[in-house]
Amino acid sequence: MNKNLEAKQAAAVEKIMSGVPEASAYTPVTDSLSRAAELGEDKIVAVLNSFSSMPQSTTVFANPALHKTAVDCAGTQITLNIRSFALRGIVSESEIIANQLSPAYVIFVGLFGKRPETDTDGIDEEALLSELIDKKFYEVATDRRESLAGNQRLVNQIAEFVKAFPEAGPDAVIQHFSTLRKLSNPDQKGISGTRDPDELLAELIDTHMENVALGTISSYMRHQLRENNALHPQVLAMRATDLITEHEKSGKTAFQTAYSLLLGREASTIEADILERMGIIQTHHGSAGSNVVARYLATLHTGAVSDFFVASQMTLDGNRHFGAIHDMTAFINQIESLDDAALEDAIQQRMLTALPTFGHPEIAAAGRSDEIQQDPRPAIYFNPFLEAVDNGDIQLNDRQKKRLSIAQRIYQLAFIEGFVRPGREDQPPLRLTPNTDFGGWSVQEGMGIYENDRTLLTYIFRGFGWMMDAREQLQLKIIRPVIPPHPDIIPKPTDDMTIPNEVVALHNRMADANAFNG
Numbered sequence: 001m002n003k004n005l006e007a008k009q010a011a012a013v014e015k016i017m018s019g020v021p022e023a024s025a026y027t028p029v030t031d032s033l034s035r036a037a038e039l040g041e042d043k044i045v046a047v048l049n050s051f052s053s054m055p056q057s058t059t060v061f062a063n064p065a066l067h068k069t070a071v072d073c074a075g076t077q078i079t080l081n082i083r084s085f086a087l088r089g090i091v092s093e094s095e096i097i098a099n100q101l102s103p104a105y106v107i108f109v110g111l112f113g114k115r116p117e118t119d120t121d122g123i124d125e126e127a128l129l130s131e132l133i134d135k136k137f138y139e140v141a142t143d144r145r146e147s148l149a150g151n152q153r154l155v156n157q158i159a160e161f162v163k164a165f166p167e168a169g170p171d172a173v174i175q176h177f178s179t180l181r182k183l184s185n186p187d188q189k190g191i192s193g194t195r196d197p198d199e200l201l202a203e204l205i206d207t208h209m210e211n212v213a214l215g216t217i218s219s220y221m222r223h224q225l226r227e228n229n230a231l232h233p234q235v236l237a238m239r240a241t242d243l244i245t246e247h248e249k250s251g252k253t254a255f256q257t258a259y260s261l262l263l264g265r266e267a268s269t270i271e272a273d274i275l276e277r278m279g280i281i282q283t284h285h286g287s288a289g290s291n292v293v294a295r296y297l298a299t300l301h302t303g304a305v306s307d308f309f310v311a312s313q314m315t316l317d318g319n320r321h322f323g324a325i326h327d328m329t330a331f332i333n334q335i336e337s338l339d340d341a342a343l344e345d346a347i348q349q350r351m352l353t354a355l356p357t358f359g360h361p362e363i364a365a366a367g368r369s370d371e372i373q374q375d376p377r378p379a380i381y382f383n384p385f386l387e388a389v390d391n392g393d394i395q396l397n398d399r400q401k402k403r404l405s406i407a408q409r410i411y412q413l414a415f416i417e418g419f420v421r422p423g424r425e426d427q428p429p430l431r432l433t434p435n436t437d438f439g440g441w442s443v444q445e446g447m448g449i450y451e452n453d454r455t456l457l458t459y460i461f462r463g464f465g466w467m468m469d470a471r472e473q474l475q476l477k478i479i480r481p482v483i484p485p486h487p488d489i490i491p492k493p494t495d496d497m498t499i500p501n502e503v504v505a506l507h508n509r510m511a512d513a514n515a516f517n518g
Contacts, residue, residue, distance in 0.1 A: 012123040017198035021113025023475040026057040026486040061286030062485035069500040071507045073416045080374040089489030094498040104130035110468040136206045137254035140213035141244045159233035162221040169452035170215030178306040190303040193474040207305045208463040216261035219453045223264025270393045278381040284465030290316040294466035298473040324437040325454045328356035357438035368428040376499045378439030379506035385443045404516045411510045
């Protein structure tokens with residue numbers, strides 16, 4: 001690469017990273033407060049004053065119910081009001097699926113509030129961001145860092161940790177090394193509105209991608225130890241380094257390498273596509289608890305960028321958040337050995353309390369009427385996986401088939417048949433729709449991803465959503481963006497049936513006798 005082109009690229013990177021999307025000017029609470037005062041509605045003014053210190057809208061994320069479609073539930077027609085996903089009102093989940101947008105493309109839109117372009121000098125903004133993301137990830141294979149045993153390659157330190165704690169999940173590895181990272185740099189600037197946007201964003205990306213590497217490398221090493229628990233840490237480090245180096249030389253992105261590490265072997269193109277589609281749809285989900293924590297820490301001007309990601313990750317793994325995937329694992333482990341009658345009874349009893357991966361605390365994903373809200377993400381994740389199974393590209397063993405069939409039966413009992421609570425026998429059955437965790441658990445079960453690792457893919461992509469939250473929060477303190485989004489970012493009604501068709505296809509498959517022996 002000649003020096004002139006290098007200089008142009010460096011200038012382009014600085015220009016891109018310095019750009020911050022415009023803050024929302026939509027303030028419905030403030031506007032309503034003014035109008036209530038004009039009308040002399042003192043009680044309304046008093047209530048609205050409780051919210052007046054919090055700006056009232058976000059320009060990052062909106063997910064209203066946008067589509068309607070009918071499905072058959074054991075002879076009853078149920079209308080699904082399907083939630084939509086739009087990032088900054090620019091890209092929707094249907095476009096991501098139809099056009100196979102890359103992670104860098106979607107992340108760029110979220111971080112900068114515009115689509116990536118190629119300028120007059122031929123500088124490709126999407127490619128530049130992808131290169132920045134890849135660079136930090138691949139550095140981990142050669143980086144050296146101080147440790148309790150002295151200066152060592154970081155990958156060797158990961159190997160020693162995994163050898164000492166072979167059952168520790170990637171969250172523990174990330175948190176351990178995040179603490180060491182903080183200790184090694186006493187002069188950290190952390191997250192603050194006084195920092196240059198490009199400098200802060202660069203540190204956010206660097207920190208997150210190092211964490212992604214830490215988590216996925218540890219997952220790969222645990223795969224190796226499960227095959228041979230006598231492996232020496234140096235061998236673990238060598239094998240991980242070899243895989244990473246080979247992927248980098250072959251031109252694979254950091255994300256593609258992460259999929260292989262997560263699987264414990266080189267991911268096929270089809271496997272990588274399935275995981276990428278599942279991950280990219282989770283890049284930002286603005287009302288989720290981990291996003292709220294990210295916003296709160298940005299508002300506090302967190303002293304270390306490492307803490308920003310660790311706290312958000314801890315929330316991500318909470319039992320009422322994406323930790324529901326772990327809850328589903330525990331439930332399936334508990335009931336998989338039961339005979340058919342006992343299995344049905346166990347599922348029905350669990351439905352009376354809290355059924356893992358079904359329902360939602362903030363949307364109407366449960367009801368007795370003939371309309372109910374549906375999260376489309378389980379179908380978006382699940383359908384390419386099922387296609388790969390049908391085509392023989394993914395082979396399920398007998399245990400996977402059994403466990404996935406149990407998940408299917410849970411779907412049938414919870415949604416298709418519904419259930420009747422004691423004392424409400426004269427009412428229609430209560431139906432629960434599956435949430436994103438149902439798809440996340442099922443696909444990863446079928447792909448052989450270890451149980452402790454099943455929120456890691458979400459973490460990889462959600463980390464960029466947290467960056468989007470932090471950048472908006474430093475401009476305009478919103479804290480919890482389940483308030484009205486700016487009207488400009490709300491998806492408009494459309495005749496595009498991509499998402500409804502995905503939802504119906506999965507429902508019909510789940511209604512069959514056995515979805516996994518076709």
